[in-house]
Amino acid sequence: MQSGAILGKALNRVGFFSLVYPEYPSRIRGGDNHLQVVFSTEPFLAPEEKINLLLAFGKKNLVIHLPELVSNGWAFEAAEYGLEEIARELGNPLTANTAGLGLLWAVLGLDLTVLEKEIQESLGEKEAILALNLQAVRAGYEKGQVIPDKIKLAGTRQKIMSLTGNEAFVRGILAAQCDFAAIYPMTPINSILTDLAKTEVKIFRPEDEIAGIMSALGAAYAGGRAMVATSGGGFSLMVEGLSLAGMAEIPVVIILGQRTGPSTGMATFSSQADLNFAIHAGQGEFPRIVLAPGDLREAYRLAGEAFNLAERYQVPVILLTDKYLAESRLSVLAEDFKKVKIVIDRGKRPRQLAHYRRYQITSDGISPRAFPGETVFITNSYEHDEFGFSTDEAAIREEMMAKRGRKLANLNGGFEIYGPESAQTTLIGWGSTKEIILSILKEFPKMNFVHFWRLWPLPKEAGEILRQARKLIVIEGNFSGQLAGLIESQTGLKSEKILKDNGRPFFREELIKRIQRYD
């Protein structure tokens, strides 16, 4: 994993956009563990079915992956090229990976000092390990020198950075000044927990996800900005808490990292099958916001904005991600990433505390929010009156449902359009498919692409925009076409569906072929 990050970042240093997509089984050591590294001078990358360079550790891995190699591609087996011997001599088997990076770097015809610099930056804190790895990369690079006809590559002169989706989330969470995160470990959101543990955010590793969401609701109620992160199984346990957040009007951010279900499914593989679950989970009816970023800038911006939306509207906000976006390393122009600004908005607070009513009826449905320590007030999972006292009165119930129901009436935006403004055929996607679809869009100049980053409430403009096309093609990573169903239920519009539900993201060649059938 770490070698993949080093390679991806080193490629950024020489001016390439890189995508590092990991696949691994649900075990700690061994198995068919692999990384695909895609890079280009163009932004927007997608995983590929076919590869040009293969570096395998062990004959077995070589045999498994050889069919993926293009006809004029190159395959290297670590032992054959002396990489394992280098590691043996250095006395640390893990350095074989770094030697492999050196070999690949030489084959690509790139400057060794750049790779060395990246290794220094990535491993700099551990001096002894750094020294070993620098020796390994140089030795590996030497091995690569003996290969004739090396590729000579040149990158752009732009400053490119890369992060995993989870890392972009963590930056957004920190920019939003989150105070409290309750996270029970679960793939694919584990690195959010381990990265936040190094920061000022108060981390709570709860006894279960029920305690996770409940403690986050307590933290938010007490005046903190609070979040949880989990996958579908953990979110299942959080559902009663989600409904409580709706009723008691407590802001909370829920990161839901989708992986292949149902149940334990394929625990380390990707999926977009929890959209309906996120939108519909919970007893009763209450407002919520569901966001699904598709690239690093969106992941950063929406992770930050989620806290603002939660506090502005006093609702739960669900941030949908998936294993592909969470753990893959994507690239972005550094200056574009820096342009994204997160400005903190803590929502409506009481101007005065005398006769304070926690659930005051207001025209926008939003009641000023006080915190314990400021004044006495009641917060309630039961239906309640303006003061928070429990009630079964029909008239108050109707008023309160209407009040909560008004809160999201003015939500704007939620989607982006790429390609021609009007087109006969519109491709539609959400969340992590964004860059993959953008990477193939130039193959279909007559089509445009609508990317939804807010799924609930589905943007008001959706119907109007989608009605302009004669044909709609929804591309999503699930078995039944959940966004297609959502669009139909909200707008009456029917779509063609390009679906994939085998745990892997869409591959570039595959997606082009499947769209061509409609061209």
Place this chain on the structure above:
Amino acid sequence: MIDEKQLSTPEEITWCPGCGAYAVLAALKRAIIQNNLLPRNVVVTYDIGCSANMVNFLNVCGFATLHGRSIPVAVGIKTVNPSLTVIAQGGEGGIVTEGANHLIHAAQRDDDITVILNNNYVFGLTTGQASAATPRGAITRSTPSGNPYEALSALELAAVAGGTFLARTLAVDLKRTTEILSRALEHRGFSLVEIVQPCIIWAKEIKTPTPFWLEKPFTTAMEVIGQSNFFGILYNYK
């Protein structure tokens, strides 16, 4: 100095006449006054059930949470604002049955909250079914031939897990309950006060143990195990 009136709400109290909850409400008000706490700095997270309806009657920052979940909500509140006095309330249905996991882990972490367990021996609000803390042999509406299981004790669970203040009291003994609650609210770390208040509607047949009031707490938490007749502060690690 605040008085009992300031801790009351205008809401009509809905408990059955003679219910132990009245005495618990009175004792808690007195403990808050005795400890000189301001109502706005006291948070009570409530379970769901008869005794949890206190959310409408006690004028502090009350939060009616969900069945079994008052403890984790309290933990989140205390983490973000340690200057608040945070109490998690629940019956034996919420604390020992639905939410026992939270009880064990809060005790293990020695979370700085006070858990008030209103033990009325049965599920009251749902009309008298056996809970995990119903005594063995008790005839309830869900155990017509007698409850086959030994009662699970919150205090024993907390003792084993690492709770640092463990007490048992009787609701009807207002003076002792007030004093014990006052000490529990002062305690730094996890405190659990079990208040025995058998349901006067659904636990009429269940015998209340004859209390043996302990003069001095045990020196080790393990001595709490198997002593269901012992009342008072059973363990107080400072």
